[in-house]
Structure formats: C-alpha cells, structure tokens
Amino acid sequence: MIKASPVKIKKRMTSLGINVFRYIMLTVIGYIVIYPLFYMISGSIKPIKALLDVRFIWIPRHVTFDLFETAFEYLDFLPSLGRTLSLQIVSAFIEVFICAAVAYGFSRFDFKGKKIATAFLMLSLMVPLPMYSLSLSVNYRQLDFLGILGIIDSLTGLDLRLNVFDTDWVYWLPSIFGVGIRSGMLIYIYMQFFKGLPAELEDAAYVDGAGPIRTFLQIALPSSSVVIVTVIVLAVVWHWNESYLAALCFTNGTRPLSVMISQIEVPLHQDGLWLGTQPIANTIVFASCLLFIAIPLVLYLILQRKFVKSIDRVGITG
Amino acid sequence: MICKVKHKNRSIKELKERYAYMFLSPWIFGMIVFFLFPIFNSIYLSFAKMSIGTEGVVTQFVGNINYYKILVTEPEYLDNVLLALKNIFISVPFILVVSMVLALLLNGNYKGRVFFRGLYFMPVIIATGAVLQLFLTTASTNATEAAVSDAAGFNMIDFDAVLTGLKLPSSIEKYISLALSEIFMLVWQSGIQTILIIAGLQSIPDLHYEVARVEGANAWETFWFVTFPQLIRTMILVIIFSIIDVCSANTNEIISAAYNKFNDIEYGVGSAMLWFYYLFVAIIMLLIFLIYQKVFVKKWGESA
Numbered sequence: 001m002i003k004a005s006p007v008k009i010k011k012r013m014t015s016l017g018i019n020v021f022r023y024i025m026l027t028v029i030g031y032i033v034i035y036p037l038f039y040m041i042s043g044s045i046k047p048i049k050a051l052l053d054v055r056f057i058w059i060p061r062h063v064t065f066d067l068f069e070t071a072f073e074y075l076d077f078l079p080s081l082g083r084t085l086s087l088q089i090v091s092a093f094i095e096v097f098i099c100a101a102v103a104y105g106f107s108r109f110d111f112k113g114k115k116i117a118t119a120f121l122m123l124s125l126m127v128p129l130p131m132y133s134l135s136l137s138v139n140y141r142q143l144d145f146l147g148i149l150g151i152i153d154s155l156t157g158l159d160l161r162l163n164v165f166d167t168d169w170v171y172w173l174p175s176i177f178g179v180g181i182r183s184g185m186l187i188y189i190y191m192q193f194f195k196g197l198p199a200e201l202e203d204a205a206y207v208d209g210a211g212p213i214r215t216f217l218q219i220a221l222p223s224s225s226v227v228i229v230t231v232i233v234l235a236v237v238w239h240w241n242e243s244y245l246a247a248l249c250f251t252n253g254t255r256p257l258s259v260m261i262s263q264i265e266v267p268l269h270q271d272g273l274w275l276g277t278q279p280i281a282n283t284i285v286f287a288s289c290l291l292f293i294a295i296p297l298v299l300y301l302i303l304q305r306k307f308v309k310s311i312d313r314v315g316i317t318g
Numbered sequence: 319m320i321c322k323v324k325h326k327n328r329s330i331k332e333l334k335e336r337y338a339y340m341f342l343s344p345w346i347f348g349m350i351v352f353f354l355f356p357i358f359n360s361i362y363l364s365f366a367k368m369s370i371g372t373e374g375v376v377t378q379f380v381g382n383i384n385y386y387k388i389l390v391t392e393p394e395y396l397d398n399v400l401l402a403l404k405n406i407f408i409s410v411p412f413i414l415v416v417s418m419v420l421a422l423l424l425n426g427n428y429k430g431r432v433f434f435r436g437l438y439f440m441p442v443i444i445a446t447g448a449v450l451q452l453f454l455t456t457a458s459t460n461a462t463e464a465a466v467s468d469a470a471g472f473n474m475i476d477f478d479a480v481l482t483g484l485k486l487p488s489s490i491e492k493y494i495s496l497a498l499s500e501i502f503m504l505v506w507q508s509g510i511q512t513i514l515i516i517a518g519l520q521s522i523p524d525l526h527y528e529v530a531r532v533e534g535a536n537a538w539e540t541f542w543f544v545t546f547p548q549l550i551r552t553m554i555l556v557i558i559f560s561i562i563d564v565c566s567a568n569t570n571e572i573i574s575a576a577y578n579k580f581n582d583i584e585y586g587v588g589s590a591m592l593w594f595y596y597l598f599v600a601i602i603m604l605l606i607f608l609i610y611q612k613v614f615v616k617k618w619g620e621s622a
Binding site for chain 2: 101108141146176233243264308309
C-alpha cells in the first residue's frame with residue numbers, strides 16, 4: 001500500500017472536520033425546526049390532566065383523540081376542506097400552468113417594453129396581496145374591467161357586470177391571467193429555470209414548422225418537469241394558507257379552511273373558551289392546526305424526494 | 319445575399335416579438351385589471367369613505383380625514399408602525415444569516431442530504447399561514463399557564479443566562495436576545511429563502527470554484543470572492559421576499575389592525591392604515607435597491 005502523503009491526510013482531516021461540523025449543526029438546528037411540530041402533536045393527543053403535569057413528557061402514557069373530534073367540529077372540516085380544494089387548489093394548479101407560459105414569454109423572446117414589463121413583475125413581488133385585497137373583493141361584487149362595463153351601463157342601461165363575490169372565481173380569475181397569489185415569485189422561479197434550458201431543441205421545432213404554443217406545450221413544458229415540482233409545492237402551500245382575500249370574499253356560506261383556522265378564536269370565545277388562558281382551548285387549537293397542515297404535510301412527504309432534487313435543478317444555468 | 323440574410327434575421331426577430339406578446343398579453347391584461355387597478359383603487363379608498371349597500375358600492379372622496387384619524391385619534395397605531403418597522407430590521411438580517419448558513423450546510427455532497435433537506439424545507443409547508451401565529455400565542459402561554467417548568471417548557475434553553483455570561487455590549491446583547499426569543503419563528507420563516515439560496519448556489523458554474531482552487535484560495539476566500547458576488551442577485555430577491563413575508567404575515571400587527579377595521583366596515587381607515595405603513599416599507603426596499611445599484615453593480619459589473 002502506498003503511504004498517503006501528509007497533504008492528503010491534512011485534506012482528508014479537513015473534510016472530515018467539515019462533515020462533523022455539518023452534522024452537528026444540522027442536528028441542532030433540525031431540533032429547532034421539528035420541535036414545534038412535536039410540541040403540537042404531543043399537546044393534542046394528551047389528556048387534559050397530563051397537560052397540567054409539571055413533568056413535560058414527549059410521549060404521553062394515555063393517548064386520546066377526543067380533541068381531534070372537537071377540532072373537526074370547530075373547523076367544520078369536511079365542507080371547508082371541499083371549499084379549499086375547489087377554490088384554492090384548483091387555482092394553484094391553474095397558476096402553475098399559466099405562470100410557466102408567462103415566464104416562457106419573458107425568458108425566450110425579446111420585445112419592445114421588456115424592461116417595463118420586468119419592472120412590473122418586480123413590483124408584483126413587492127406589493128403583497130393583503131395590501132389590495134379589499135379593492136379586489138369590492139370589484140368582485142360587480143366584476144368590471146377598469147370601469148368599462150360601468151360606462152356601458154350608464155350609457156345604455158345594459159348591466160354586464162357579474163357578481164362573482166362568494167364564488168370560486170375570486171381566486172380563479174387572477175390565476176387565469178397569471179397574477180394570482182405570489183405568482184410573481186413563481187414566474188421568477190420558472191424564468192431562472194428557462195434561462196438555463198438550452199433553446200436549440202425549440203429552435204429545431206420552429207424550423208420544422210411548429211408554432212410557438214405547440215413548441216411551448218410539447219418541448220419546453222415537458223423538459224421543465226423538474227422545476228414544476230418545486231412550483232407545485234410552493235403554489236399549493238401559498239394558496240392553502242392564504243386567508244386575507246378569502247376572509248373578505250366569503251362572508252356567508254362555506255369558507256375555506258384557512259379562514260376557519262385564522263378565525264378559530266371566535267367560535268372558541270362563543271363557547272366560553274379563552275385562548276391563551278385555558279389549556280383546553282390551547283389544545284383544541286393545536287389539534288386544529290394539525291388537522292389544517294395534515295394534508296399539505298402528507299403531500300409534501302410524498303413529493304419530498306422529488307422536491308429536494310427539483311430544487312437542485314431550479315438554478316442550473318448552462 | 320448578405321442583404322437577404324439580414325432581412326431574414328429581422329423578420330425572425332419580428333416574429334419572435336409577436337410570439338412574446340402572444341404569451342404575455344393575458345398577463346399584461348391581468349396585471350392591469352387585477353393588480354395595478356386594485357392598487358390605485360385601494361390608495362384612492364384611503365382618501366375616501368366607502369359603503370357597500372343595496373344599490374352597490376358607493377365611494378365618496380373625503381380628503382385626508384382617514385389619515386388624520388389614524389395618526390391623531392389612534393395613538394397606538396403609530397407605535398405599532400414603529401414596532402413593525404423595527405421588526406423588519408430585527409428579523410430580516412437574522413433570516414438572511416440563518417438561510418445563508420442553512421443553504422451552505424445543506425448544499426454539497428454528504429450522506430443523508432435528502433433526509434436533512436426534506437426536514438429543513440418542511441417549515442415551508444407549515445409556517446406560511448395562520449398556524450404559526452396560533453402556535454406561538456398558544457405555546458408561549460401554555461408554558462406559563464399550565465405550570466410547565468421553564469426548562470422543559472417552550473424555552474428549551476435559558477438564553478438570557480448564557481448571554482449575560484458572555485458580557486457583550488448591551489445593545490448587541492439586546493438584539494441577540496430579541497432574535498433568540500423569536501428563534502423558532504425566524505428559523506421557521508427561513509424555509510423559502512433557503513431554497514432560493516440553494517438554487518442560487520447551484521447556478522454558480524463549477525469552473526469558478528476550480529479556478530479558485532488552482533489559484534490556491536482557501537474556503538473563506540472562495541466564499542467571499544467566488545460565491546458571494548454571484549449570489550448578490552439572489553440575495554436581493556431573498557431580502558425583498560423576506561421583507562414582504564414579514565410585512566404580510568399573519569403575525570403582523572398593522573395588517574390585522576387594518577383588517578379589523580374592514581370588519582367594522584371602516585374601509586377607508588383600514589386602507590389608510592395599510593398604505594401609510596407600506597410607504598415606509600417601500601422606502602426601505604427602495605434604499606436596498608439603490609445600495610445594490612451603487613455598491614454592488616458598480617463593483618462587480620454585470621456579472622454580479
């Protein structure tokens with residue numbers, strides 16, 4: 001066997017040191033990341049008596065699922081979940097598709113006014129939805145495009161303005177036009193990816209006489225399946241959690257889960273349970289939170305491997 | 319011949335421009351109708367009185383009464399704005415550092431990377447909504463109210479004791495103890511930022527690292543002269559994203575106060591609250607852009 005040179009040994013020692021440091025740091029911070037989740041889980045399956053126990057115990061001796069039943073009722077779980085799926089998840093998938101098309105237009109073609117358009121894209125990243133969701137919701141009562149339909153109404157008496165308030169269109173409409181919830185961010189992620197994607201294949205398609213839309217659908221979109229995983233996860237999560245616009249637009253009827261959870265204090269108060277002072281109220285909230293994040297969490301655990309790999313590919317530039 | 323080629327090139331250029339409008343015209347329309355128009359409308363609302371009745375929406379211009387109301391008759395509003403702005407300066411640098419460190423730790427080849435990455439991206443799923451706020455309010459009170467002992471409760475480690483032991487200058491100590499008291503919140507909020515930075519790290523060509531290695535740069539120098547300059551653009555995005563995230567989080571006092579006003583059908587006052595606050599946030603973001611333009615773009619040129 002050839003004796004390893006001192007330089008090599010030194011190198012190996014450094015890389016070993018880096019790895020040990022890495023694992024220690026990752027474990028310590030990982031504990032911080034996972035701690036609240038465990039805290040919620042253990043808090044919501046313990047009987048109330050055990051909560052008041054001075055000894056803090058991770059795994060309770062008696063497990064009870066009563067709290068989940070209560071949380072189920074407080075959240076009005078199944079109807080609200082149905083609303084969330086039809087309103088927010090459908091909208092998320094519309095956005096995943098539309099944002100790809102917009103980003104493709106941005107990153108593949110040069111056109112007049114590209115600088116201005118990019119500036120507005122940046123602006124859409126910088127003004128969060130809660131800032132203008134009130135006027136969005138007001139507009140939905142009499143859906144109008146820049147007041148044009150209103151002018152038609154006052155001139156001819158023909159009212160074409162629809163009331164889409166309280167319907168799923170309040171999320172779908174912006175998503176269809178690629179300006180939905182945080183779509184600026186999604187467009188940006190797609191753009192980063194398309195920048196690194198070689199354009200030769202698409203040029204070949206043009207030479208063979210394919211139109212731009214066909215090229216996009218059959219060449220560019222299938223090659224971006226890696227980045228789509230990232231975008232789907234982010235879009236679903238952001239839609240799932242959005243509650244400001246939904247709270248303004250759904251005043252009566254079934255509301256999505258995000259609104260139910262953000263206003264869970266209200267029914268709790270009505271039943272004489274005060275958040276923060278009564279352990280039972282807190283544990284109901286923990287159970288509700290777990291119910292609320294359960295579905296995205298399961299989706300994430302299924303997609304996790306693909307998601308992690310997908311992130312590696314997002315930023316690859318040639 | 320040359321003339322013909324030139325002509326052909328131009329027509330392809332024109333064609334591609336047409337394609338661009340094909341892809342972008344719905345977005346431009348949506349941008350105007352569902353983004354710019356609502357913004358202007360909402361700024362106008364902050365100077366108006368709006369009522370939603372049976373005959374539709376009626377708005378009436380009232381001047382700066384709404385602003386007068388929030389600034390003069392509601393003294394706690396201004397305090398809250400200051401607090402929320404201070405929160406930006408506390409949270410955002412900390413989130414930046416945490417996500418940078420996490421990205422550097424998670425990036426690279428090591429055993430169990432899929433597991434660790436999966437673990438660290440999980441907060442992205444949980445911590446973007448109301449759950450985080452609910453958790454923080456209930457968990458922190460649970461620890462005291464349910465008489466769970468301090469060390470075993472929500473505070474895993476008594477940070478304050480450690481800090482006073484270190485004997486740092488009081489202002490730094492204050493900052494660190496403030497950041498540490500919100501450590502869960504901040505680590506949980508760094509998920510997307512970590513993802514963005516990892517994507518940024520991946521986009522740096524290996525060639526640059528090779529050159530640095532050949533030139534004999536150590537890890538520290540490699541980070542500051544190769545990695546960091548190429549990450550600046552990503553960092554700007556991460557900063558903007560973090561500021562917006564902190565501003566629109568469910569834990570933000572201003573936003574919840576404004577939405578309470580909306581519930582009390584005081585639409586104008588609520589809008590005024592939002593836009594007065596956002597004015598300062600916009601100024602902060604503008605300053606960051608200016609610094610970026612002046613310092614970094616000049617220093618490293620277009621490559622940065």
